[in-house]
Structures are given as structure tokens and as C-alpha cells.
Amino acid sequence: IVGMTVVVVGAFLAMILWLNRPDYKVLYSKLQSEDVIRITGMLDASKEKYKLENEGTTILVPEERVYDLRLKVAEEGAIVGSGVGFEIFDEVKVGQTEFVQKINFQRALQGELGRTISEFPAIEKARIHLVLPKKSLFIEEQQQPSASVVLKLVEGKKLDAKEVQAIINLVSMSVEGLDRDRISIADTRGKLLFSPKDDTSLEGLTTTQLEYKVTLQQNLERRIEEMLFPVIGPGRVIAKVNADLDFSHKTIHKEMYDPEGQVVRSEQRSEESTRGQANLEAGSPEPNFRGDGLTGGLSQQQGSRESRTTNYEITKEEQEIVASLGDIKRLSVAVIVDGTYEASEEP
Structure with missing residues (x-):
């Protein structure tokens, strides 16, 4: 009897706990790992309850706290996407060398491009690698910049030709002096989406x-x-x-x-005939000749001529x-x- 009572009480308590458990709703989904670290750190500091799902890319919080926490995350600026952007210059350290500033600018530009490209519906994450040569005083010695883009596509999605061209144009127009024939695009599965050698065939x-x-x-x-x-x-x-x-x-x-x-x-056909008489005596008359008693010989003459013109159509x-x-x-x-x-x- 005692054992049965313990079981009933335990089941009753478990039912009460189950009924009183908070209903979790999605706070944010499809987050980058950097954003997950920032948001969970903020939630831990505030002692907020949360759960992670979908391999850590989705954060769930109690339903009644969803909207308040979204406002708090927005105020803190915890969602910035993968990589670092131009916010790296929000805190400029005194005494930074030109080399450090150049590296920070390159990191910021890569991060901003990655965030922009990640907004494409078929792209889950984008990483950009830029090569920005040092400017030379001589034009003939100036090296050209180049860019490599690595894309992680959403499961079951693929990029069409127009989206690939949009990425090429976006990158080439965002980096000073970058020609489209120095851009390479591939996905995380090793499939080459665009390479410089393809540009001549697409031009x-x-x-x-x-x-x-x-x-x-x-x-x-x-x-x-x-x-x-x-x-x-x-x-x-x-x-x-x-x-x-x-x-x-x-x-x-x-x-x-x-x-x-x-x-x-x-x-066209034509025929012509002639008929007449001719004097048979030849020679010149005497000076005192009057023509009396002319009895010279005469002959009858006739002739004919025929012509034909035919036009052919070839x-x-x-x-x-x-x-x-x-x-x-x-x-x-x-x-x-x-x-x-x-x-x-x-x-």
C-alpha cells in the first residue's frame, strides 16, 4: 500500500510539473555561431531560461519572454552575423600602426560582404577572402586585387545563374579596382560556381x-x-x-x-523579202551620149532575210x-x- 501511494504521489507531482513547465517559443533561428555565443552570453548574464535546438542554430525561450528578449537583443546589437564588420572601428585604439588598420579594414570589408551575401534566400552562410595589394607608385607595378567566395547553401537549395552573377557584381563593385575576372565562387561541397576562366564564355x-x-x-x-x-x-x-x-x-x-x-x-521572229531589176551593161557613157535608142540588157533580182530572237529564263x-x-x-x-x-x- 505504501509503495502504491508513493507511485501515485510521484505521478501526481510529475503531472503538476509538466503542466507548469513553460512553453518555449523560437527567439531566433538559423543563427551564426558568433551570434549564438553573443545571445546566450547575454541570456546567461540576465539569468534567462533558454534552450538550443537544430544543432545550436535555434534559440528557444519561454513564450511570455519572447518579445521582451527580442527587444533586449536588438538594443544590445547582439546579432551582427558572421565575421566582423565595420563595427571594428567603433573602438579605435590609439597607436595602431598602418598595417593593423589595413588588416582591420580588410576584415571589416570581408565581414560586411559576407553578411550581405548571407541575406540571399538560398545561402545560409558566406565567407569572403580578399587579397588587397599595397598601392604602388608605379602603375605598371600595381598588382590587382582578387576575391574568393565560399558559400554554404541552405539544404535543398541551389543558386541559379542570375544569383551567381549578382554575387559577382556585388563583390566587384564593393572592392576598389577588383575586376570580375579575378573572382572565384565555390560552395562548401567543393562545387565551383564561378571561376575567372568562365568569364569569357559568359561575357x-x-x-x-x-x-x-x-x-x-x-x-x-x-x-x-x-x-x-x-x-x-x-x-x-x-x-x-x-x-x-x-x-x-x-x-x-x-x-x-x-x-x-x-x-x-x-x-521574236521577222522576215524580209526584196524584188527588182538590174542593168547588165557596165561602163561609163560617152560625153555626147543622149540616151536615144537605149537597148541595154536588164535582169530580174529578188532576196529574203529572216531573223529570230529568243529569250530564255534560267x-x-x-x-x-x-x-x-x-x-x-x-x-x-x-x-x-x-x-x-x-x-x-x-x-
Whole structure:
């Protein structure tokens, strides 16, 4: 009986505790590790209750404290994103060398770009690495800056060509003297999204043409991988395709003549005949000749002439050929296979 009583009392107390437990709601989600450290430190200092979920990227607090704590976090400026931004200059230390100031500026610029790019819907986190050469007094000796962008994409999301171009333009316009052909973009899975060598093939393309090029390359890559999966195994093959496409608009006009295919277009025919008499006696008359008693010989003459003019029409064929846009001029294909393979011996 005593044991049963203890069990009932324990269950009753557990039910009371369960009913009185606070209902936790999301304070912030998808936080960077730096933000999580700052916010949890602030909550610990205020002795606020909280829980972490989703591998520490989501902070939950009691429901009745959500809005108050959000205001407090905003006042403290605890959410600044990954890396350090221009707030690094809020506290300028006296006696900093030019080298330290340059490094701080580079860190701040990298952090600000990373925060901006992380706002893209498909991007969870972005890290920027800049190389900012020292300015030279001589133009011919001045080295060009460069940038490398590493992106961690949201699970199940991917960047399209327009978003990649937006990142390229954003970085190139944010760094003084940075050309787009000195920018490289990759994701955390090792997939190269943009490299300088791709810029020549993308230069001058419209958004529609660029999307067509990327879609074509991705479709060919997928078909190659699907073809090799049954033999090599899924996840052990990576195919990369670079398509050189011709988007120039060409119109070819041809006129072809067939000399054997002649057709009479018009014909003109004329006939002419003449008839008359001629004196058969030749020579000059005497000076005192009066013409009396002329009995010279006469002959009858006649003639005819015929002419014909025929105009022919030569068979002519006209063609106007409009070349299709996006014809494949060249395909470059690379396939990486996981594992070591040996050629089988022929029987």
C-alpha cells in the first residue's frame, strides 16, 4: 500500500510539473555561431531560461519572454552575423600602426560582404577572402586585387545563374579596382560556381542565354552521371561539362541558277523579202551620149532575210536560311571517378 501511494504521489507531482513547465517559443533561428555565443552570453548574464535546438542554430525561450528578449537583443546589437564588420572601428585604439588598420579594414570589408551575401534566400552562410595589394607608385607595378567566395547553401537549395552573377557584381563593385575576372565562387561541397576562366564564355550573354547555357551544362552532367551510376555506384562519379555555344544571329540568302533548266520566256521572229531589176551593161557613157535608142540588157533580182530572237529564263532557286541560336560549337567534358581501377585482361 505504501509503495502504491508513493507511485501515485510521484505521478501526481510529475503531472503538476509538466503542466507548469513553460512553453518555449523560437527567439531566433538559423543563427551564426558568433551570434549564438553573443545571445546566450547575454541570456546567461540576465539569468534567462533558454534552450538550443537544430544543432545550436535555434534559440528557444519561454513564450511570455519572447518579445521582451527580442527587444533586449536588438538594443544590445547582439546579432551582427558572421565575421566582423565595420563595427571594428567603433573602438579605435590609439597607436595602431598602418598595417593593423589595413588588416582591420580588410576584415571589416570581408565581414560586411559576407553578411550581405548571407541575406540571399538560398545561402545560409558566406565567407569572403580578399587579397588587397599595397598601392604602388608605379602603375605598371600595381598588382590587382582578387576575391574568393565560399558559400554554404541552405539544404535543398541551389543558386541559379542570375544569383551567381549578382554575387559577382556585388563583390566587384564593393572592392576598389577588383575586376570580375579575378573572382572565384565555390560552395562548401567543393562545387565551383564561378571561376575567372568562365568569364569569357559568359561575357556579353543575356540572362536568358546564360540560363540556357547553365541548364544545358547541368542536363549533360546529370545524364553522364546517371549513365555511370549503375556501373560505378551513386555518389562516386562527378561530371563537369563546359559548353561553347553560338548565340550569333545569322541569315544566309542564296540564289542558285540551273543552266540546264532553260525555259523560253519570249521569242521574236521577222522576215524580209526584196524584188527588182538590174542593168547588165557596165561602163561609163560617152560625153555626147543622149540616151536615144537605149537597148541595154536588164535582169530580174529578188532576196529574203529572216531573223529570230529568243529569250530564255534560267531556273533560279532562292533560299533564306536563319541559323538557330545556341548551337553547340564545342563541348568540354571532365569525369572524376572515385576509386582505383585496373584494365581487365582480355580472355
